[in-house]
Amino acid sequence: MRILCLDDEYLALQMLENCVREVKPDADVDGFDDQDELLEEAEKSGCDVAFLDIHMRGMNGVEVAKRLKEINPKMNIIFVTGFSEYKGEAMDMKASGYIMKPVTKEEVAAELDDLRFPIVPKKNVRLRIQCFGNFDVFMPNGEHVRFERSKAKEVFAYLVHRHGSSCTLREIFAVIFEDEPYEKKLQNLLQTYIYAMIKSLKEVGAEDVIVRSYNALAVNPDLLDCDYYRFKELDAGAVNAYECEYMSQYSWADFLYNDF
Numbered sequence: 001m002r003i004l005c006l007d008d009e010y011l012a013l014q015m016l017e018n019c020v021r022e023v024k025p026d027a028d029v030d031g032f033d034d035q036d037e038l039l040e041e042a043e044k045s046g047c048d049v050a051f052l053d054i055h056m057r058g059m060n061g062v063e064v065a066k067r068l069k070e071i072n073p074k075m076n077i078i079f080v081t082g083f084s085e086y087k088g089e090a091m092d093m094k095a096s097g098y099i100m101k102p103v104t105k106e107e108v109a110a111e112l113d114d115l116r117f118p119i120v121p122k123k124n125v126r127l128r129i130q131c132f133g134n135f136d137v138f139m140p141n142g143e144h145v146r147f148e149r150s151k152a153k154e155v156f157a158y159l160v161h162r163h164g165s166s167c168t169l170r171e172i173f174a175v176i177f178e179d180e181p182y183e184k185k186l187q188n189l190l191q192t193y194i195y196a197m198i199k200s201l202k203e204v205g206a207e208d209v210i211v212r213s214y215n216a217l218a219v220n221p222d223l224l225d226c227d228y229y230r231f232k233e234l235d236a237g238a239v240n241a242y243e244c245e246y247m248s249q250y251s252w253a254d255f256l257y258n259d260f
Helices: 010-023 035-045 061-071 084-092 105-112 150-161 169-177 184-203 227-232 236-241 253-259
Strands: 002-006 028-032 049-053 076-081 097-100 127-130 136-138 210-213 216-219 224-226
Touching (some): 002 010, 061 076, 150 216, 224 227, 227 236
Parallel strands (some): 127 224
Antiparallel strands (some): 127 136, 210 216
């Protein structure tokens, strides 16, 4: 979980950051006393939750919240203020929560436990998938996953693109072999590619990302950390990383990336 804190008073910012870190020691927490710096960071690296002081010099917290919602409509905004008269204006923003100063860790914990857009952490992620630019596959520690056959990797790329939807072998055949006839020799070759794909995944302990059924395959998206999936969830970091290049090495992807 990535949490940003904003207050132009140094001591208040320190108190807020300390409370958030106590409540969420595993979260990535950054504090800012400048509105533009926080917005720049949110746009660059994304943000799940923003704690915003409302009453500040220059751009107030409500104005910052509006800018953050442009970056990510599903960002959780929690307003922090010592002025109760701002509460109505803050709630008009459909904020996740509202805390009166002085901030306590109990109040912070209560708000983080009841977010408007709950953050569901990915557990047991097997692979990190890069779809923007060239398609590539990595282990969670960053080590590159190698496929012994390039077509095996391409089969996996197509399954990732389908985002958990079941794909028949005939559908996969049409993507991999394009205009070739659906004849036995190539069907057997496709089975070879699928076997090689599963073998490569098994070697890195990730064979369970493939869901097999009769004459069909899919991926389990819950076991993948994928930039394309995060883009579809309006994650700001993924949205800003996308530069109109999607699985660039595959010609079929040119026609499919518009689907999202």
